[in-house]
Amino acid sequence: MNISQAAKISGLPAQTVRYYESIGLVSPARMAHNGYRSFSKSDVDRLCFLKQAKTTGFSLEESRDLLALYENADRRSQHVKQLVLDKLSRLDQQIEELMAMRQTLSELAEGCQGDEQPNCHIINQLAEQGGAGHE
Amino acid sequence: MNISQAAKISGLPAQTVRYYESIGLVSPARMAHNGYRSFSKSDVDRLCFLKQAKTTGFSLEESRDLLALYENADRRSQHVKQLVLDKLSRLDQQIEELMAMRQTLSELAEGCQGDEQPNCHIINQLAEQGGAGHE
DNA sequence: TCTTGACCTTGCAGTAACTTTAAGGTTTAT
DNA sequence: ATAAACCTTAAAGTTACTGCAAGGTCAAGA
Numbered sequence: 001m002n003i004s005q006a007a008k009i010s011g012l013p014a015q016t017v018r019y020y021e022s023i024g025l026v027s028p029a030r031m032a033h034n035g036y037r038s039f040s041k042s043d044v045d046r047l048c049f050l051k052q053a054k055t056t057g058f059s060l061e062e063s064r065d066l067l068a069l070y071e072n073a074d075r076r077s078q079h080v081k082q083l084v085l086d087k088l089s090r091l092d093q094q095i096e097e098l099m100a101m102r103q104t105l106s107e108l109a110e111g112c113q114g115d116e117q118p119n120c121h122i123i124n125q126l127a128e129q130g131g132a133g134h135e
Numbered sequence: 136m137n138i139s140q141a142a143k144i145s146g147l148p149a150q151t152v153r154y155y156e157s158i159g160l161v162s163p164a165r166m167a168h169n170g171y172r173s174f175s176k177s178d179v180d181r182l183c184f185l186k187q188a189k190t191t192g193f194s195l196e197e198s199r200d201l202l203a204l205y206e207n208a209d210r211r212s213q214h215v216k217q218l219v220l221d222k223l224s225r226l227d228q229q230i231e232e233l234m235a236m237r238q239t240l241s242e243l244a245e246g247c248q249g250d251e252q253p254n255c256h257i258i259n260q261l262a263e264q265g266g267a268g269h270e
Numbered sequence: 271t272c273t274t275g276a277c278c279t280t281g282c283a284g285t286a287a288c289t290t291t292a293a294g295g296t297t298t299a300t
Numbered sequence: 301a302t303a304a305a306c307c308t309t310a311a312a313g314t315t316a317c318t319g320c321a322a323g324g325t326c327a328a329g330a
Binding site: 045048049052053055056057066069070072073074075076077078080081082084085087088091092094095098099101102104105106108109112113114115116117118119120121122123125126127129 | 216222226256
Binding site for chain 1: 315316317318319324325326
């Protein structure tokens with residue numbers, strides 16, 4: 001099957017599939033007479049796996065590791081689970097950071113009149129917090 | 136004051152301060168005899184403002200807009216508030232995406248034995264979801 | 271047969287916000 | 301004198317693509 005079919009099935013843009021090939025995440029055969037990529041079922045399986053890992057929040061390097069595990073019959077589920085738990089804790093940390101930002105933004109917005117006047121709580125707070133008061 | 140002082144007060148790495156200068160977010164004077172940057176109080180104020188905006192989750196382009204507002208005596212707080220509300224809604228969306236990932240990861244981890252065996256719920260799920268079952 | 275449109279190829283530039291590296295000049299303290 | 305700690309620039313690397321240009325190929329219709 002050619003790239004547009006593989007892209008459609010996996011849910012990845014064709015450009016992205018080419019990019020994945022360029023970094024060695026997939027290696028489709030080539031058709032001799034025109035140089036078009038030819039994707040086998042297992043190539044498409046890899047792409048689907050990658051798409052799913054991406055949706056789940058894994059980076060491409062993490063996905064590469066998962067893919068190696070996917071294709072390694074001697075893997076230990078221990079090992080896979082550890083990758084997921086590590087990812088989970090990084091994700092929790094990231095969520096906490098965003099929640100902190102959300103809190104700050106929400107407080108800023110609440111304190112601001114939002115009218116025609118220049119006086120603005122938001123601007124004042126951004127200016128006053130942090131390294132303010134240095135002389 | 137020289138760059139390391141300005142960096143310390145603002146809480147930004149010196150390299151980042153140089154980068155901010157290169158994209159026009161700050162324009163410190165230069166000392167004639169050695170070419171070192173010389174930061175005034177208002178330069179440092181800008182850096183602190185930028186640091187704070189960054190911590191609050193604004194991109195550099197958004198920060199540039201906020202900085203213009205910060206220095207514009209004719210601003211309307213309406214305008215500033217709208218920027219913050221827009222940011223807030225993008226942030227909420229981002230948090231939701233991360234929570235969805237968190238949920239998926241957490242379910243994956245729960246279903247996995249995490250032992251010495253190759254059979255792994257996580258791998259199976261990543262392989263089966265998405266574009267699976269194409270023939 | 272010709273043409274039109276949809277497909278495929280490559281390579282290169284651009285994105286965000288830095289970080290790292292290299293190579294070298296200046297200042298300060300001993 | 302010299303070493304440590306500061307400063308400078310320019311260029312490359314990072315992540316995961318996206319967009320563009322120039323051109324080859326293929327399938328269908330007139």
